[in-house]
Amino acid sequence: MISYNGNLVAQSDITIHQNRAFLYGDAIFETLKVLDGKVLFIEDHYFRLMASMRIVRMEIPMYFTMEYMEQKVVELVNSLNLNASARARLTFFRKPGGYYLPTDNNTEFIITADTLDTPIYHFSDTVYEVDLFKDFYVTKQLLSSLKTVNKMVQITGSIFANENGLNNCLLLNDDKNVVEALQGNLFMLMDNKLITPPVVDGCLNGIMRKQVLAIAKKHEGIIVEEASISPFDLQKADELFITNVIVGIQPITKYRKKEYNNHLALGILKKLNAQIRLGLV
Template identity: 65%
Template sequence: MINFNGTIVSQDDNILIQNRAFLYGDGVFETVKIIDNKILFLEDHYFRLMSSMRVVRMEIPMNFTMEYLEEQILSVVAANGFSTSARARITVYRNDGGYYLPQNNTISFLIYSQPLENSLYEVEKKKYEVDLYKDFYVTKQLLSSIKTTNKIINITGSIFANENGLDNCLLLNDSKNVVEALQGNIFMLLGDKLITPPVSEGCLNGVMRRQILNLAKKMENLEVQEAVISPFDLQKADELFVTNVIKGIQPITQYRKKSFETNTAMQLLEKLNEMIRNT
């Protein structure tokens, strides 16, 4: 028997006591965008998921191929009637057994989906204000670059942003450099240089980050760099924007007393949508 919210019930009625993702954060996940029954950037998502599972020593089943993952995601999207435009999340967690030390490394997974209003990427033309979140820091290590089910810094940072009327916050690493936003990677335009922190700084190895880097390298008069960004650099920047797979590109218009343009971000957004149309 267990106590669940003040009521004594059978432990068989509550699966959470057997879920290691819930008990220890022993899980990894991917969030994907589906347009017209097609998963965008499927290969990048698949290989990042496989890499994440290897990093945390999960056993990858023999049938866990890219085709299998695609089939499983699209089946639940179709069952929900969201095939035109949707987001789906697959969470992979280690099976029950043991405490900190697992009794085995086999896995289970859970996929759920939600509808999205827009197929292609769009940006709402409104003020988007950010500030630094300095209560906790991201560590410069491999675990910071993968998507685990331990996202407490993103949760507390989101609460801080909401309490202070901000749209987002920028996270710092243990060297006090800017590494990413709460919901995605950060890019900074400084003159003709487009800069994003390297993964070695502790930022997420984002799927959309990779797409934007590739698109930006094809633009004339734009030098693309993976380099350290300090908080002082933000005040000198011409543009700042956040990237993730669901939103695409979100321009930042305000950081403290500094306002930013959005021209390069909008150009990249057009190129991103053009790439999707042609695939």
């Protein structure tokens, strides 16, 4: 069961050889966490989606309000009996027509969903090793900050990580600075300074990144900064962690020969879960 243009159907019957998402990667998507009938961070997801569609010049349906978006996501989750917690994906793509130049900027959308094992964010202190992925780079441009379906860097990087027994890889931009992980934003603690790459360096404008920045800025004794991170900085860091809306916060325990603690990551995650329980997100 999926939601196709707001209707629950068994399948979309989309003609794949005409679909622009398949042919040209002409699509934008959002990955959402649904908890107890509510889409977490719905306002942030909605406005990022709207901004992304405007940037790539997709027409936004007039009826597609934030309330409509949440209603349709929750409707699908309930129809699938996914219980307390679910992952949903909302994908917008342009209607068929044209080659690189579309003949129609109007859009369609599909929502899919599957279950998640844990309702609130779970803290993992198991070994989590990363290294740099150097085969391809993230470009320093606005498109890199959007969730488009062109994810070949992340796909080839994931294959590289799997082949080398790594849990994840860190991606570099064309200035050879570290911008993000394969599946989320990167944060680095060095002394009392928490640093994350700025969006202008090419990282995803992440929803969980925004939540962590807001929480960290209220954390006593921590200075929060958006600044470029070089590979050499990783060796001097006290703590590294990855953020996304599905996992929440994933501590990195090892990069090459350097091992890290996870004290700040644990503290931020506890505050994040507290906000969720109080209905503040």
